[in-house]
Every structure is written in C-alpha cells, then in structure tokens.
Amino acid sequence: MTQQLKVLMLEDTPTDAELEERELRKAGIAFTLMRVETRDAFIRALDEFQPDIILSDYSLPDFNGMSALEFVRHNHPEIPVIMVTGALSDVEAVGLIHAGAKDYVLKDRLARLGSAVQHVLSMEQGIRARKAAEKSLRESEAKFRSLVESTSDWIWEVDERGIYTYSSPQVYELLGYTAEEVAGKTPFDLMTPAAAEQLKEKFNSIMSERKKFQLLENVNQHKNGREVFLETSGAPIFDAQGVFRGYRGIDRDITDRKEAERERHANAEKLQQTLLQTIEAIASTVEARDPYTAGHQRRVAIIASAIAREMGLTDERIHALYLAASIHDLGKIRIPAEILSKPGRLNAIEYELVKSHPKTGYDIIKDIQFPWPIAQMVLQHHERADGSGYPQGLKSDQIMLEAMIIAVADVVEAMSSHRPYRPGLGLDEALEEITRQRGTLYDPAVVDSCISMFREKRFVLESK
Structure with missing residues (x-):
C-alpha cells in the first residue's frame, strides 16, 4: 500500500x-x-x-x-x-x-x-x-581513497600513452618520489635502463592488445639510487563509449623476496660445490685403495653423461647421473685391498664379497640428503635387464634408467682398460660386447646411444 x-x-x-x-x-x-x-x-x-x-x-x-x-x-x-x-x-x-x-x-x-x-x-x-x-x-570515493592510501602497495593510472595520470602516496615509500613527481613520467622513466630496455617491447605489446597483465616483475631505481624490485599488475581502462583510455594497476614491492631468492641460490651453489668436493673426496679414497682402477669412476661418469646427453636427458638428470657414476664403486672401500688388486681370478668367496659393493655403497650414502636418488643409482648399477644382475636381481622395468646407463658405461670403460688379471681389451671389443648383450643384459636404447656416440659422433674418452 x-x-x-x-x-x-x-x-x-x-x-x-x-x-x-x-x-x-x-x-x-x-x-x-x-x-x-x-x-x-x-x-x-x-x-x-x-x-x-x-x-x-x-x-x-x-x-x-x-x-x-x-x-x-x-x-x-x-x-x-x-x-x-x-x-x-x-x-x-x-x-x-x-x-x-x-x-x-x-x-x-x-x-x-x-x-x-x-x-x-x-x-x-x-x-x-x-x-x-x-x-x-x-x-x-572516500572509502576508495582511504583504502588506496592505507595499503602498502602503489596504486597508479596511466593514459593511453603510458604516462602516469594518478599515483597513490605509497610511491614515495617504494621509490622515494612524491605523487606529483611521478605525474607526467612513464613506468620506464622509473626503471633501471636495463629493465626498461628489456620490458619496453613487452609492455607496448600489452598496451596495443588492450589486455590485462599480472605479476610482471621489473627492476626500478629508487631516488637514492638503490634497486627496487616491483611486481606489477594492471587492467585496461575504457570510457563509456568503449574508447581505450589507459591502464589502472598496482605495484608491490618484492625486493625482500628477490634478495631471499638470491641468497637461496647462492647457498644452493655453495652446497652444490661442497657436494661435488665431498663426492670427489669419496671417489679419490676408493681409487687410492685400488691403483689399477684409478680414474675408473671418473671416466665412467664422463661416458655415462655423454650417453645420457645422446638420449636427450635433462641437464639436471645428467648432473645427478654424473655424481652417482663418480662414486658408483664406493662400496669397494670395505673390500680388502689385496682382493681388489689380486692379479689372478677371484675365487667364489672373493667374488661374492666383491658383489656386495653396490649394497655397501648404498648403505654408506642412503641417509645423505641428496636432491636426487643417487643412492638408488649406486645400488642398481650392477642390475641387468634379464634379472641376472645383483644385488636384487631386478629386471629392466624395475631398474632406473640412470643405473642402466652407468652399467653400460662401466662395462665399456672396464673392458677398454687394463686390469690386474688381464690387459685392456680395447674399445671395439667393449662395443661388440654391449652389442651382443643388447636387450639381454643391457637396455637397447642405452646401447644404441652408446654405439652412436662412439662410432657416429666420434666420441673420444680423454686419456687416463
């Protein structure tokens, strides 16, 4: 009513x-x-x-x-x-x-x-x-102004030419400029020259397409000269007739985050270097007890890495493979030196003791927090595709690809080199051996890559 x-x-x-x-x-x-x-x-x-x-x-x-x-x-x-x-x-x-x-x-x-x-x-x-x-x-408007002026982020608007027409007061906290000083400038005027050069084409493309953009990282220069990392997001502005009038957006200071990332990266590199030094020390300790095989692990690592690269593995997997191959015989450190350097053939007991070295090596390093499954690669490097290997008798679909690569590299290097019980058989004989056992003992793809690498790509292993 x-x-x-x-x-x-x-x-x-x-x-x-x-x-x-x-x-x-x-x-x-x-x-x-x-x-x-x-x-x-x-x-x-x-x-x-x-x-x-x-x-x-x-x-x-x-x-x-x-x-x-x-x-x-x-x-x-x-x-x-x-x-x-x-x-x-x-x-x-x-x-x-x-x-x-x-x-x-x-x-x-x-x-x-x-x-x-x-x-x-x-x-x-x-x-x-x-x-x-x-x-x-x-x-x-008062509520929006209060929100804009109370946030720690920098709110801005630019016209269709990319020139600032509005800037919230927070720009002073971020870059040391007042809102009045920013008016009439472009975003590139506030960036470092390198960042401006890098982003200008990308930003111009965004403006020409009139599309939104998010989390665009850029390096700006504070009024006092220091670098400030900002993360920029924006959306196009259109008037009532649908005519493009510019962009409205927000900038967030991510300097602390970028510095933390740099520090983490530096620490990771330092840790990586320490890891390499540790692995080299382990490898040297093993080879010092077996002068006949000095350099064997390093050469196996080089061959294995080359095979992996031929197969198209990522750089990170190749790096992990190199480290594992560099210490694949770590377990021999617990085998008596007289057995390792015995000039004649080993008896059954001695052979069983030698066969324990993959498991021994695994036990030594299994609790080390490597960023890759290096302990498993060491454990499986004597497994064979048909299940006749040791220590677990795994078959091809159960064996890590990296371990199968180390297995082939290990055989090629060992047969090519001198041993206490026989002279070196040469590279051709080694390649014939892996070809004969292709698909039986060794993974076909690994063997094919190894053969191609040596015979077609003319890979040459450095002298001992």
Whole structure:
C-alpha cells in the first residue's frame, strides 16, 4: 500500500483550507492533512507530524508566510514549501522564490494547486535522489581513497600513452618520489635502463592488445639510487563509449623476496660445490685403495653423461647421473685391498664379497640428503635387464634408467682398460660386447646411444 502524503497547512481561514483540500483530492493525491494557525502550533507540527510538504498562507494575524518560510529553510530545509495567497505582486513573488519557496498558487486559481504539489514533489524526489547519489559517490570515493592510501602497495593510472595520470602516496615509500613527481613520467622513466630496455617491447605489446597483465616483475631505481624490485599488475581502462583510455594497476614491492631468492641460490651453489668436493673426496679414497682402477669412476661418469646427453636427458638428470657414476664403486672401500688388486681370478668367496659393493655403497650414502636418488643409482648399477644382475636381481622395468646407463658405461670403460688379471681389451671389443648383450643384459636404447656416440659422433674418452 502506497504511503499517504503528509501535508502541513498553515492557514487561519477554514473555508480556504477546505477549498485547498478539495483541490488536492480532485488531483487524485492521497494525503493526510494537519492544519495549524499559529507559530507555536506550526513549529510543533514540524517535529511531531513531520510533513512531506507545507502549504502556507502568505498573511496570518500573528505569523506570516515569509517568517514560516525562513524558519523552515534554517531548521527543516528538506521540506518543500508552496505559498498559497490571495494576492501577490511580481516583486513579492520573486522574493518568495528567492527566500526558498518551491512555488506559489493564488487563491483565486486553486485549480492549479494539485499540479503544483505534484510538480514540486517530483522535483524534490529528483533532487533528493541526486543528493543521495552524490553522497553515496562521496562516501565511495572516500572509502576508495582511504583504502588506496592505507595499503602498502602503489596504486597508479596511466593514459593511453603510458604516462602516469594518478599515483597513490605509497610511491614515495617504494621509490622515494612524491605523487606529483611521478605525474607526467612513464613506468620506464622509473626503471633501471636495463629493465626498461628489456620490458619496453613487452609492455607496448600489452598496451596495443588492450589486455590485462599480472605479476610482471621489473627492476626500478629508487631516488637514492638503490634497486627496487616491483611486481606489477594492471587492467585496461575504457570510457563509456568503449574508447581505450589507459591502464589502472598496482605495484608491490618484492625486493625482500628477490634478495631471499638470491641468497637461496647462492647457498644452493655453495652446497652444490661442497657436494661435488665431498663426492670427489669419496671417489679419490676408493681409487687410492685400488691403483689399477684409478680414474675408473671418473671416466665412467664422463661416458655415462655423454650417453645420457645422446638420449636427450635433462641437464639436471645428467648432473645427478654424473655424481652417482663418480662414486658408483664406493662400496669397494670395505673390500680388502689385496682382493681388489689380486692379479689372478677371484675365487667364489672373493667374488661374492666383491658383489656386495653396490649394497655397501648404498648403505654408506642412503641417509645423505641428496636432491636426487643417487643412492638408488649406486645400488642398481650392477642390475641387468634379464634379472641376472645383483644385488636384487631386478629386471629392466624395475631398474632406473640412470643405473642402466652407468652399467653400460662401466662395462665399456672396464673392458677398454687394463686390469690386474688381464690387459685392456680395447674399445671395439667393449662395443661388440654391449652389442651382443643388447636387450639381454643391457637396455637397447642405452646401447644404441652408446654405439652412436662412439662410432657416429666420434666420441673420444680423454686419456687416463
């Protein structure tokens, strides 16, 4: 149900009041009416009745319309007033409107009262709606401004040429420039020359395609000269007609994160170097006990790495393989030196002892936190594709590819080199051996890569 209009009428003549009420009803206006005659009653009704509109006579015995209008303007400016009077000069009419009356109606033309009320109410609703929208906009802008100015990130806008048109105050905390100093510059003016050169083409491409971008890292130069790493995200701005007007975005300081990454990288390199030195020390210790095989592990590592590269393994896997191959015979450190350097063939007990070296090597390094499964590579390097290897008797689908590569490299190097119980058989004999056992003892893909590497690519192992 529509709420009735509350009309406060300041009128001392009952017949005039009845005529005015009749005109309002004729206009189809649903209303509740309160009529007052005195100043005190008028003021009280404003607070208690809380009218939507006031119809005021211009002349009353102890209170006139102009005084009423003045009171309303100062104390209840939201309530519209229409003056209803018997006679009014043009000068007085102008004075009323200037004083704040929304309209005036002559008593001998009351037929106009209904439409005047409807017009004034419609106009007031529009004014109130506009004021409410303006208030909401101001509050929204204040909230947005508070948010922008309280965040630690830098909010910005650039025009279609990439020139800053707005910058939040946080740019001073990040780069040492005030918002006023940034205005008129481009992002590249704040970057280091190298970063500007690197990103200019990419940023121009983004702007030409009018697309969003996220987490674009760039190096900026603080006003004091130090480097500041920022992470930039932005979205295109279009006007009401869909015309591109620039970008609005945010920059976040990631300097601490980048410095932490640098430190982690430096520590990783240091750890890597320490790891290499440790593995080299282990390899040297093993080979010192077996002078006949000095350099064997290193040469196996070189051959294995070359095979892996021929097979297209990643650099990281090749590096891990090299490290494992460099210590694949680590377990021999627990085998008596006289067995390792025995000139004749080993008896069954001695051979079983030698066969234990993959498991021994695994046990020595299994608890070391390598970033790769090096212990498993060492453990499996004597396994064979048909399950005839040791120590676990694994078959091809159970053996790591890296271990199968070490197995082939180990055989090629060992057969090519001198041993206490026989002279070196040469590279050709070694390649013939892995070719004969291709698919039986050794993985076919590994064998093919090894053969191709030596015979087609003319790989040459450095002299011992």
